[in-house]
Amino acid sequence: MPLSNIRIVLVRPTHPGNIGAAARAMKNMSLRSLYLVAPESYPSPQAMDRAAGAIDLLRDAVICDTLDMALKDCHLVMGTTARQRRIEWPGLEPDGCARRLLDGALEGPVALLFGQERTGLLNTELDRCHFVVTIAADKDFSSLNLACAVQILAYEIYRASQVYPGAHVSDFRDGRPVKGEEMQLFYRHLRAVLEQVGFLDPGNPRLLMRRLARLFNRAGLDHNELNIMRGILTSVQQNLGNLDKNTQE
Known part of the structure; x- marks a missing residue:
């Protein structure tokens, strides 16, 4: 199933509550594959409390020391960002990102990266991304809470999975x-x-x-x-x- 090949990767998360809330957001939208790269404080009771009914996602989460470990078998990687960079990466809207991920998931594991709460993804982490996605928000206050960002993009992925037939990238x-x-x-x-x-x-x-x-x-x-x-x-x-x-x- 394509959704099972979509990997949500939280890179260097600092607040365990956000990990739990992200797991709950994922389960709401039928996503089950959670990867954590160098979490600052995990496992944590706070993560368990915020996960509510998504304890199984936390139990099955893959903990990686490096981003390389989390992405080694992924052939398509998307990164989230709220700010402009010196070198622009190819960008997608959330709905376009969802469709691309579903296309890629037909062929194997794909990943959607979320950066640390304070810094977001570093440029070296964005180097691993084929595309970046930005969630539209107030230009004077565009930084979203980590779990909120996961919820929005997880919703777009789930919605696309219900209506989008897939482009079958393997055809070309x-x-x-x-x-x-x-x-x-x-x-x-x-x-x-x-x-x-x-x-x-x-x-x-x-x-x-x-x-x-x-x-x-x-x-x-x-x-x-x-x-x-x-x-x-x-x-x-x-x-x-x-x-x-x-x-x-």
Whole structure:
């Protein structure tokens, strides 16, 4: 079922009551997969109290030390944000976000990220996102309570699941979607090659890798395309090695 593949990920939550309230909001909307990344205080009686009838979601919640662990098998990631960033990520309205998640959930695990109550998602955490979603609110007071934000987007997902047939993304893909851990390996490989050819200065990388991550996330590579990219990078490295040998000779 698509809804079972939609993962709600709370990143570095500080208030256990918000965790419990988020679990209740999820259960109201038939979402069951809760991931917690480095929660400050959990397990907690306060979380249990606020969860009311959603204790089962807290019991089954997956606790992760890092965001990498929470997203390693996800091929589509959405991030929530209430503020403008120096580099803009592709943005969606809540209803569009819900439809994209449902489409992606037909092919495997997908994730919707919510940041820490005080800071929201950091730029390094948004780097993992294919799209960001913003909930419309008063421009002078746009920061929503964490559990309220979860409730609004969970409602949009549930509503879309009742009426939206799904676009079947697999219809225009040659291979399976790429998992998060595979993309992270690709980015490390890409960075290493860019340093080798002198295109990226490791002492002053600026925002190059963030911009490239945004580009490839937007493209949505399938597994065959990823293998092609990795093959190109490996070929570059091999040819660089041959050049070094010829120079030495």
